[in-house]
Amino acid sequence: VPSGPSPSCPLRQSPPRSASPANFDIMPGYKPESFSEVLRWLEDTEIQYVPEGKKAGTKSYDRYQKYSQAKTVAAALELGSKPLDFVNDFEKRLLKRVGGPVRDAPLDLMAVEDTTTLTQTDLILGGFNYQLAKKEKGGEGGDDAGKDPEKVREALRKAKLSAKFGVKVE
Numbered sequence: 554v555p556s557g558p559s560p561s562c563p564l565r566q567s568p569p570r571s572a573s574p575a576n577f578d579i580m581p582g583y584k585p586e587s588f589s590e591v592l593r594w595l596e597d598t599e600i601q602y603v604p605e606g607k608k609a610g611t612k613s614y615d616r617y618q619k620y621s622q623a624k625t626v627a628a629a630l631e632l633g634s635k636p637l638d639f640v641n642d643f644e645k646r647l648l649k650r651v652g653g654p655v656r657d658a659p660l661d662l663m664a665v666e667d668t669t670t671l672t673q674t675d676l677i678l679g680g681f682n683y684q685l686a687k688k689e690k691g692g693e694g695g696d697d698a699g700k701d702p703e704k705v706r707e708a709l710r711k712a713k714l715s716a717k718f719g720v721k722v723e
Contacts, residue, residue, distance in 0.1 A: 583640055585688070588681050591639045592659035596627035596674035599653035606647035625653065627674050636677055662708040663700065668715035668722070676713055683709055
């Protein structure tokens with residue numbers, strides 16, 4: 554009798570990984586500086602997309618046609634942009650920041666004193682903190698480089714709980 558999950562038993566199969574920020578890997582080729590730029594953006598940061606920036610006839614084009622109408626980061630997310638779209642489109646010069654508020658430094662969830670003030674946009678983009686920490690830990694600096702990814706993941710979890718319930722989570 555073969556061991557392991559049966560293809561006919563969907564309850565034993567692993568669920569697919571979601572596309573949430575905590576579950577995707579930073580793709581090779583994207584610059585950490587691009588993630589740092591996106592992590593400076595707030596929900597009201599004004600952005601501008603290049604018209605017809607993607608190849609017609611693709612799923613990417615269809616989504617881009619919707620979210621590229623947005624004038625702010627929050628609006629782009631509401632219109633279907635995924636967090637990594639910001640980085641990809643920024644690097645390919647399909648997207649630029651044109652005004653509005655920005656942070657002086659990239660969002661660092663471990664340094665936020667009052668996580669109840671974070672917006673949904675902050676929480677979505679804040680997932681990049683975890684990905685950057687994972688990349689730094691496995692990068693040239695070895696295990697001592699950057700922040701501990703597990704501590705960053707815990708900070709993200711606490712920030713999401715704080716936002717959900719409106720109380721600071723210790």
